[in-house]
Amino acid sequence: MSDQPQSRYAVEAIPDGDNLFRRVPENRAFPNGKPRPGAFSDKGKGMSTSWSKYATASGCRGKPPTCGVAQLPVAPLRALRLDVTHTPRDTDQSHSDVIGEKDEETRMVLSNMALVVHKPVSTKKK
């Protein structure tokens, strides 16, 4: 999160050609695994993601690894006038924030733009 205290890791510039991973809980995904617009919202000052330089998609699934993972290319995010910033934490060097208004139009675009890397695993009790 962008309002986190300084990390022991240096803040780096994220190139346009890199990707971010966004965790997608089961109840924020369409049945085909694609993230719903509701998967993209701010918490604090930005939307938390993991930079592909220091993270793998599999590593973003949570514990237990049941969440889906969507991949967001950096350049199109910036084209939406969203600020992509490396905000490492002591426990997570990959942590990055996507800062900027996530109104319904932007969330709809993000939902369409996202590439499904992992579908969520259903945890619903039958």
Add this chain to the structure above:
Amino acid sequence: MPRAPKDASVADLGEWRAKASDAEKQSAYRNAPRQAYPGSHDDHAHDAMMAMMGRLTSSLAVYGDKFDELFADVDWGDDVDYGEDVVAPPAEVRAEAAVFLKRLARSSATKLGIALPLPEISPTVDGNIDLHWGPGETRELLLCVRGKGKASFFGKAQNGKTIKGSADTDSDNMYLAAWLSEK
């Protein structure tokens, strides 16, 4: 001459007539399938309204059941820990979304003659509720109920038309239904 469905009662028709504006009555007449209702001008309007009332009462009857099912079926994530960034919508926001949707559907049906499609309902990561009509279809509308009477929305159509703004969830907001039903 075709008759209105059985569930269009005279009382319903009378209520509609009493509340409908002249423009709404004219619209009901204009939108009636002419060939199906031969006869005088008044017969046309009367039968068209009877037919429409039948459709509306049927729709509302369906909505009554579907609304409860819709909200009961939503996975709010109450019993799952998805991580620090994910919060479930509080009960008051869920209640507000349900009331808003029912009001929108009812007003659209009774005042505009529009049978509102049922949206997909899902929580957002930050504890609000998305009502999503027509994802991936030619006309799509995403409305986020944010609590305390506030909502915001964005819609886009395949023909390039868009709609965007904020809404008061205590109001009818029938323009949203009108936009969704535009051809």
